[in-house]
Amino acid sequence: MRRALLRRAASGLALALGGGVAWLSGRERLFARGAFAEELTLTPRQTEGPFYPNKLPLDTDNDLLIVNDNLTPAVGEVTHLSGRILDRFGDPIRNALVEIWQVDHAGAYLHEGSANRDRRDGNFQGFGRFLTGSTGEYYFRTIKPVPYPGRTPHIHFAIKLRGREKWTTQCYVKGEPRNEQDGIYRSIRDPKARDAVTVPFEPLEGSTAGELTARFDIVLGFTPEM
Numbered sequence: 001m002r003r004a005l006l007r008r009a010a011s012g013l014a015l016a017l018g019g020g021v022a023w024l025s026g027r028e029r030l031f032a033r034g035a036f037a038e039e040l041t042l043t044p045r046q047t048e049g050p051f052y053p054n055k056l057p058l059d060t061d062n063d064l065l066i067v068n069d070n071l072t073p074a075v076g077e078v079t080h081l082s083g084r085i086l087d088r089f090g091d092p093i094r095n096a097l098v099e100i101w102q103v104d105h106a107g108a109y110l111h112e113g114s115a116n117r118d119r120r121d122g123n124f125q126g127f128g129r130f131l132t133g134s135t136g137e138y139y140f141r142t143i144k145p146v147p148y149p150g151r152t153p154h155i156h157f158a159i160k161l162r163g164r165e166k167w168t169t170q171c172y173v174k175g176e177p178r179n180e181q182d183g184i185y186r187s188i189r190d191p192k193a194r195d196a197v198t199v200p201f202e203p204l205e206g207s208t209a210g211e212l213t214a215r216f217d218i219v220l221g222f223t224p225e226m
């Protein structure tokens with residue numbers, strides 16, 4: 001009896017506090033505050049491009065700086081790249097396979113057709129994977145993206161969910177002047193959608209080695225079946 005009362009009191013409190021309450025799902029919060037009151041900006045889709053690795057590396061983990069057990073790390077500005085995979089209500093999506101790929105510091109992809117292949121950094125993995133858990137969170141250790149002919153710096157993302165076509169986008173560096181000249185970036189017309197793929201690469205607090213941190217949340221326009 002007492003427990004039931006407590007529970008009812010707790011749920012009343014939850015409704016009163018609205019968005020700040022962790023035990024309501026995003027969908028419940030929406031209903032509590034009025035439909036679509038805080039629907040998130042969907043992350044725009046972007047082309048996969050031609051340079052998804054034509055042959056996957058032997059090492060496909062989430063640390064792109066070290067290939068297998070090599071001792072020499074990749075050249076570049078070390079970046080801790082993380083974020084969450086969310087549905088449109090802000091609820092985390094688990095079991096999403098997050099894949100990233102990008103050029104190394106010399107502008108070469110892990111692809112036979114890539115420019116600058118003769119200068120490729122053999123210590124850079126160029127591609128990585130992370131499977132989300134219940135928080136929807138992913139994490140990669142990689143380098144800050146650099147430009148290559150025709151493109152502003154970017155990191156490619158593919159999200160793979162069971163029973164769905166793969167979903168792709170690209171992540172850009174906030175404050176990068178080349179963004180405004182980049183045709184693929186500019187193809188995103190809506191300023192809010194552009195902001196959603198443009199993230200700050202900031203100094204990692206306490207790092208004496210100049211490491212960077214970047215957060216890129218991806219909001220998908222659908223809720224996968226679990």
Ligand SMILES: [Fe+2]
Nearest residue numbers: 049051151156
């Ligand atoms: Fe690219």
